[in-house]
Amino acid sequence: MIKKIVNIFKKVNEDQNPWKDEKSDKVYAVAALFNTPDEIIHAAEKVSNSGYNDFDVNTPYPVHGMDDAMKLKPTRLGWFSFALGLTGTLTALGMIFYMNGIDYNNIIGGKPFFNFPSSVPVTFALTILFTGLTTVGVLIALFSKLPWLNNPLLDSEYSKATSQDKFGIYIKSTDSKFNQSEIETMFSSLGSSAVSLIYDSKVNEKKIKTPIFETGFIKILIGVGVGTAVITYFTLNWVIFQMPFDWMVIQPKVLPQEKSKIFADGFGMREPVPGTVARGFMPYEYKGMPDSLVKLLANPLPVNEKTLLTGQKRYDTYCSPCHGNYGKGDSRLRGQFPNPPTLMSEKVLNWTDGNIYHIITNGQNVMASYAKQISRDDRWAIVHYIRALQRSQNAKDSDLN
């Protein structure tokens, strides 16, 4: 196998290489060089006006007005670009429709699975990609006739000059009006600096396949493709999990919510020892106790500005959505749930701090426990704030003193 591949590469360097470029005696074209863009425009006009069809111009940079001078028809390239651009648009839309709309539904920002606005950027990009690749590909295939590697113009003094600082024109021998001496005199009379003959390449006469269509080459190409795919697959699925290449990503320690073989139940995470108290979290020992007992609880916090401000902040965040900003139960949620009770009722006014604290901690009716959201101290601060609200809403003259 390897020997075979080596032989295919070797062949290129050997003398019997069938693609070796050798000039034949057959005239391919008559070429002329000019020094300025104006001269080449004039020459192109003269040649096209004389009735020649099979000719072309080579210039080091685009010369304005050449299309008119050569009487070129509008190019068909645009149609290829348009057709493939449209294919790109439809491919992108179809792809996104299938992926997002059918195959793998994902809710993103509450939008419909398939929607037009978010598809536009990708559609736009794919349209441009298709158009760009097509334009270049068709340009190469249609106009440069690649993969034709033996253009007789290659390896000629003419081509060297036109890719530097000269402007060239050539008329091919396939032209119906081709007459070598006539063309030579015409070019000379136009003031050409150099008229030359370009000979055909022997390879073109032999009519053999271009190298990239050789079975050997195609085999190597497929081999490289398959090989690369296999290596990539194994690299991504096996190699990067092996010893130095995993860069210590895989470690024997137990990660949260992972399995572990150390413990009999197979869980990596352990329950804390009974009676453990988390830091900053005092358990509430009056859970389920009757009101008569709970009301004896006293508020441990002093009444001062800091406590009241904390209480206000927590109250506005957690309590006001239902009980209202002033505790009157008149929030905007009124009517959407069982109506939240007012905190200004005779019942609540007569409660002790302990009763209120107990309800915040345990919940009551549809009100859930807030022990998880609000810390113990903050709950007591809220109680202070509710007391302040109650007093402000039922203010007496004597409060002014």
Next chain:
Amino acid sequence: MELQNKKEISGKVSKIGFILLIIGAVLVGASFMANKERAFFDYLIMYMFIISIALGSLGLVALEYLVGANWSTPFRRISEFLSSIIPLLILLVIPIILGMHDLYHWTHKEAVETDAILKGKEPYLNTQFFYIRLGIYFVVWFLFFIGFIKNSTNQDKDGNVIYTKRNTTLSTIFAPVFMITLTFCAIDLMMSLEPHWYSTIYGVYYFAGTIVAGFASLTLISVLLKQNGYLDPRIGNDHFYSMGTMMFGFNIFWAYIAFSQLVLQWYADIPEETFWYMMRWEGSWKYVSIGLLFFHFVLPFLILLPRSVKTNLNRLKVMSIWLLVAHYLDLYWLIMPTYTHKAGLHGPVFGWNELGFPLVIIGLFMIIFRRRSMKNNLMPVKDPKLEAGLNFHL
């Protein structure tokens, strides 16, 4: 070679322009009588359209100097003539000043007092500062306009290259000034109609429309002049192809910017941003919004895509009128929903009240163009780039 106007632009242009202006002015007057508030909004659309053409044209003049373009030199005077409405902008703004209370919610003192957002924006959005900013825009535009025109017309006398150099320097300064003033102008006059809403791309959006309008009006007038034999015979398909391409390109740019604004606000879905689009989606505004997409982008894109359209004068004429109408529709879409929303209507309003305003625009530009063309050559006859511009080939 001596290049002069072959013919004078006929007096008919002035006469027709004058008639249109009179008819338009009568209709506008009637519109103000019938429904003052609605007429103010219509007037704002008209005013923004005039700014689009005036500033778009001046922008094109500057662009030509800035990039050293040859091909557009024979047409530069057309843009210069169109921008000659700039001195009139200060007069034309008076009705807007009078209608501030009807147009702009933020001028209502009592509303600002109770609105935390408007209160926060008050240091910028207050009437005094608004007048000062408008004054700055007008002065800056006027000075640059005078500078460009003076240098350009003086060159007709002696053909001195120094004028081209001066204008090139001027355009280098003008480029950022133009972008900044136009952005703030769009924010002040149009975006502040909805003072709670904001879009950071709004200025660019208006700029894109402005440049499209500038190119479309230039193309329209060049084609008309060419068809009536006023232009040099050397001006041919390649010139018009370039104009069509620029028009086409900037129209795509407009669509790109419009979409960029839409997709961000649509994706984020924040009520303080989306209500602006919701206003343009309620009732039959929906059809105007979808219509704008097709009328301003999809159809012109497909029609202007082939080369044959851009080299055919008649088709190019149709497309330039089309894009001007599309820009008018765009401004209508930007401005009018504020009125219909305020008036409690769930759809666009269009009737005889609106018809007078476009006539005034056409009339004004016809008169000004003809007046300027009497005083000046239709081509910058001694511009050093003119020969190259006339002989331009693709």
